Amino acid sequence: MKKVIRNGLLLIVTLTASITLAGCGQQRTSQSTRVTVTFWHGMTGHNKTVLQGLVQDFNRSQSTYRVVANGQGTFSNLQQKIMTAAKSKTLPTIAQTSYTNVPNYVKGGLIAPFNTDLSAKELAGIQPAFLKAGQYQGKQYALPFSKSVRIMYYNQRLLKQLNLKVPTTWKAVQHVGQVAQQHGLTGLALDRAYLGELNDLAHAAGQPLVTTNLKVNAAAPQTVDAVQPLAHMLKTGTAKTAGADNYGNVRFLKGRTVLYCGSSAALGLIQASAPKNFQWGTTQTPSYQGQRANCVAGNDLVRFKTGTKAQRQGGAAFIKYLLQNRQTIRWATQTGYLPVTTAAATTASYQRYLKKHPKFKAAASELKTSYTDPAFLGYSQYLTALQTTADDLAVKHVAAATTLNKLQQTTETIIKTNQN
Known part of the structure; x- marks a missing residue:
């Protein structure tokens, strides 16, 4: 009898083991049949952790695709690796990049548009300024992800x-600078690349530095007048730019600077780095002659033509997943970036978040006056020229009219050379 029981138990154990192994084999087969979607990004630290969580949740949400995310370090490194991979034909399925790179990608035949992957309703649900940024030659080549605007910290x-x-x-900012200087303080801190502030002043004066029709307004009298307040502050030392650390938040957090104009993407960093007794807040960027303009910054997502059709479909599916309310709100509330859809921005959960975290309200408010630079061939050269203008004003104290006239000529040459 005992032998029969032992044989029966042995049979049960054997059957159980067989079923378990069979199940494992099926799981491995299921995983192996998934379409792999490679995703390159430039997120680091906390933001990288949040992004990895979104990737894992997408992979669990369906059984067709498996996204493999690879951080490439800084955005500069990411762009370099994309261009290197383009030459060796080893590009990923999708990647994070600035929409201003789109013209070069299109010229090189590297990326595919999303028009057939998202319905007109889905596209219309994206914040207008963000949607427009990713459009080139009548097609939607980029979709928004980590988007930010300029705000003022105090x-x-x-x-x-x-x-x-x-x-x-x-x-009023000029007045703050004057009073602060009298007390041995700095009125305004700026990033070394305070290009957003220069751009916003020109826009507020009704003279975008470069229009959507690629007309250059850098030397326009209204532009020169608009830049004067900032140029005067830099010349008198009531405003100071960052040095080797590149970002003005370093100076601001030392507690001897009253104001800091910078990216809303720095909110999380400042919140984490600020001393416990450091009292600070945020507000919208200052207006000029009653007008306020705010250039949208940050990065988008593009899809390369490499890989199989199934991989490209998987890339689009992942991006559509990120555009859903739940993921968009999760990304915004955990990183400080902005919700990329109008629906997500108006949800009760996001509004509750803003009420609980008032420092994030300023960035959300800036969406009403936001705009995007036009993307064009030679844009990176134009940015280099604009940085030269910023350095002329901040370091060499060149007259605004002089350096803006030089920017006008340089930018017109860049556009003419690249558009022919």
């Missing part, structure tokens, strides 16, 4: 100490 303790209010205009 030191509450210093404003109170100097008996000043949070400034809302550039004239």
